[in-house]
Amino acid sequence: MLISKTLRCKVFNPTEKKLELLxxxxxxFQIYARCGKNFGVYSLTKSTFNFKYKRKSRKRKQPMPLAGQSTQFRITNNKLTPYWFKLPVKGKRGGIWLPIKPHENIDSSWEVREAKVIKRKKDFWIYITIRKEVSLKTSYSSVLALDIGEKVIAAAVLSSVRKPIFLGREVRGIRRHHAWLRKRLQERKLFKKLKEMRGKEGRRVELVLHEVSKYIVELAEENNSIIVLGDLKGIRKGRKGKRFNRIINSFPFNKLSFFIEYKAHLKGIAVVKIGEEYTSKICSRCGERGKRIKQGLFKCPNCGYQANADFNGAMNILKRSLEHVSKDGAVAFSPEPPMTEKTRAEAHV
Ligand SMILES: [Zn+2]
Incomplete structure (x- = not known):
């Protein structure tokens, strides 16, 4: 499986000569992008820009795109920074080698693809797309099931332990606090402040999502688990109704599942998505229709089972995913074919 990501690198202490060339x-390039006049831009950069944008840009500043074959990336033993990037420059054979600081350390197993150069205030940044091939483990000893909840970001349950783990409770607090703040700022017509706050809320939530996904993947690694997620797209398409709308509107679900998948794949852990239909309404003990009563509590009128509703959801997802588990508790994973409705129904233990 091929995974890719963007490495954000700051051009770090370049020599004056290099900075001048850059x-x-x-x-x-900015002049070329705006009005097509060419005072000397590396030819492949020009054609990459033309290919990507096909017309002049009206933007004041345009990221300078670099074709993969015109750049190079090196990891060295240099003490200042081990990372060096070769930037093509018009009229300078072989380009210039720039010292860069990436936002995270990477090893040489990554392949460098295209890049773009951005200038922020006086600093130059190079965003490099990197990718690598990972192979996912095909056998696991347990299942880590996840339900996306209303009160918490994720309710997790391990097939080997079957106790709930709740993650990301703080997001609700962040949302509430910012909603309150927005209201106050609106009342006082402090629109500039309001705009600043918007980005801040997103960043705080994103930070939590990173922590939650990191924790989940570590848990899966420690327990040699395959990760099973309720399929969020299913909710978006099929389900309407108050509860689901509220969840969809208040949490960045796709982001969380993307983070989990990405981090899991990096460690060779497979992530399976299964339909989430009814997982919040069915009793995880007897399979009958139950009710979500107040404060996130689930109650089954049939067998009397009572539990946290998110935990009940996670247990249902776990049950549905148990088709991966053989009798001795081993879990096999084959990327193809995906689960069908039939195997899903059979898996209903
Ligand atoms: Zn029941």
Whole structure:
């Protein structure tokens, strides 16, 4: 499986000469992007830009795109920074090697693809797309099932332990606090402040999502579990109704599942998505229709089972995913074919 990501790198302490060349190339590119006048831009950069955008840009500043074959990336033993990036520059054979600081450390197993150069205030940043091939483990000893909840971001349950783990409770608090703040700022017509706050809320939530996904993947790694997620797209398409609308509107679900998948794949852990239909309404003990009563509590009128509703959901997802588990508790994973409705029904233990 091929995974890719963007590495954000700051150009770090370049020599004056290199900075001058970089500045010149970047400036000439900006002119070219705006009005098509060419004062000297590396030819492949020009054609990459033309290919990608097909017309002049009206933007004041345009990221300078670099074709993968015109760049190079090196990891060295240099003490200042081990990472070096070769940037193509018009009129300079072999380009210039720039010292860069990536936002996270990477090893040489990654392949460098295209990149783009961005200037922020006086600093240059290079965003590099990197990718690598990972192979997912095909056998596991347990299942880690996840339900996306209303009160918590994720309710997790391990097939080997079967106790609930609740994650991301703080998101609700962040949302509430910011909603309150927004209201106050609106009342006082502090629109500039309001705009600033918007980004802040998103960043705080994203930070929590990163922590939650990191924790989940670590848990799966420790327990050699395959990760099973309720399929969020299913909710979006099929389900309407108050509860689901509220969840969809208040939590960045796709982001969380993307983070989990990405981090899991990096460690060779497979993530399976299964339909989430009814997982919140069915009793995980007897399979009958139950009710979500107040404060996130689930109650089954049939067998009297009572539990946290998110935990009940996670248990249902776990049950549905148990088709991966053989009698001795081993879990096999084959990427193809995906689960069918029939196997799903059979898995209903
Ligand atoms: Zn029941």
């Amino acid at each position: 500045n010149g190339e970047y400036l000439n």
